Amino acid sequence: MQWPLLDSHCHLDALAFDGDREQVMLAALSQGVQGIVVPGTHAHSWPTLLAQCRSASALHLWPACGLHPLFIAEHTDADLDTLAMHLRDDSELVAVGEIGLDRYEAALITPALWRKQQQFFEQQLVLAQQHDKPVIIHARRAHAEIMRCIQRVGFRRGGVVHAFSGSLEEARRYIAHGFVLGLGGALTYPQARRLREIATRIDLTHLLIETDAPDMVPWSYRDHHADGRVRQVGERVRNSPAYLPAVFETFCQLRPESPEVLARAFWANTQRTFNLPLAPFSSPQRA
Numbered sequence: 001m002q003w004p005l006l007d008s009h010c011h012l013d014a015l016a017f018d019g020d021r022e023q024v025m026l027a028a029l030s031q032g033v034q035g036i037v038v039p040g041t042h043a044h045s046w047p048t049l050l051a052q053c054r055s056a057s058a059l060h061l062w063p064a065c066g067l068h069p070l071f072i073a074e075h076t077d078a079d080l081d082t083l084a085m086h087l088r089d090d091s092e093l094v095a096v097g098e099i100g101l102d103r104y105e106a107a108l109i110t111p112a113l114w115r116k117q118q119q120f121f122e123q124q125l126v127l128a129q130q131h132d133k134p135v136i137i138h139a140r141r142a143h144a145e146i147m148r149c150i151q152r153v154g155f156r157r158g159g160v161v162h163a164f165s166g167s168l169e170e171a172r173r174y175i176a177h178g179f180v181l182g183l184g185g186a187l188t189y190p191q192a193r194r195l196r197e198i199a200t201r202i203d204l205t206h207l208l209i210e211t212d213a214p215d216m217v218p219w220s221y222r223d224h225h226a227d228g229r230v231r232q233v234g235e236r237v238r239n240s241p242a243y244l245p246a247v248f249e250t251f252c253q254l255r256p257e258s259p260e261v262l263a264r265a266f267w268a269n270t271q272r273t274f275n276l277p278l279a280p281f282s283s284p285q286r287a
């Protein structure tokens, strides 16, 4: 049975898809994926992202614009003005993202860049609230700091903490502040015990599925490229929105609800989180 699914986080505008973006979308559609939220990372890439989302015909692409913390050194104050302009002029934007804080790499947390990460995160939270948009949060080793920023600016609009990797307690704190949690490829790895506990203990209303493609390839796809070639040492397998069912199936194995209940919930949660203009979930015809 193939269920209608929505990918709540996929970087379909990434260079990795430039050679075959159309085929990737068709492959996703053939696996039941009917729509994708495409978060932005740099101001210079937003116009292309918006154009790609507008021209997609095979499936729905919903754009978000944001300044990603991994590229904090590149962002300028003028980029924040550009973000405000897009929020004013482009009604199809469904969120501000991908934004957040990242403490994983030493280069990102020099005193100056760590201060800049927090300033840009807070200013984008303020813009999202002014324009009544949810946010897409990237949070790596920075959950307490993210919560402090949210409280400091009084952000109440909510959104998603994507590729969530914190504790159950941190998960509950985000939910209490109106956020849902996005889970993807990492959940499919059998050793992901803490994440799997979160996937089962958190109420279904607060969960989304995502691929984060081209990154975070699911466990079952980790050793082969899309054309069937075996991955060589040192090569990375490109993740694809067509692999979203692998994330969905992991949820089906872990949780007590039926696949139909899960598929309906993920669909409704994604639609609600991003206020998507979308037809209601319809069950596939049984063969």
Ligand SMILES: [Zn+2]
Binding pocket: 009, 011, 039, 098, 212
């Ligand atoms: Zn991302």
